[in-house]
Amino acid sequence: MSSQGSLPGFETSEPTDRLFLAIFPDGRHADQLAAVADTYLADRRLGAGAVEADRLHVTAFHLGDYVGLPPGLVANATEALSRLVCESFAVRFDQIGSFSHRAVRGPLVLAATEGNDALHAMHKQLATHLRACGLGQHTHDSFTPHMTMAYEKATMPFENMEPVVWPAGEVRLVHSLLGKTRHIRLAEKRLS
Secondary structure, eight states: OOOOOOOTTOOOOOOOEEEEEEEOOOHHHHHHHHHHHHHHHHHTTOOSOBOOGGGOOEEEEEEEEESSOOTTHHHHHHHHHHTOOOOOEEEEEEEEEOSOSSSSEEEEEEEOSSOOHHHHHHHHHHHHHHHHTTOGGGOOSOOOOOEEEEEEEEOOOOEEEEEEEEEEOEEEEEEEETTTTEEEEEEEEEOO
């Protein structure tokens, strides 16, 4: 199929920018988590391609994909984040696998069978602040904490693993440049 030219003002608009709120592990724990993914992929001959350690995170809220970030969005999200009052807590994952077994390929994730109550409480509080700052359309009641370890891998049923636990020390507002594997930290809130 050949591409057609477009008239000014009528260009196709593929999203280039993503905004999200997430918890990132510190460097030492990120390296340990990346090693878990590398070992899992190698043991199952699923190839390389684990997410780089510095990009591993747990998304609390996806604030949308855009062509350029809309005016006011970053300011409103930063304001919501600044209102968060939360102590640091531990995140615990004890399963690895894929959420959907209907697709042939998908993301490989770490998840938890139970627990992470403090993470759920932080998520609920942050949702309240997002709604108060005019971003309620990005909140939802369901939240399944997980960390994507690799993309486009053969889907695998969840299996139990030795639990991995790491401290959540801050929540970040991140601008992701889609397709460029680049995260830009826009704001953060330290958890006391």
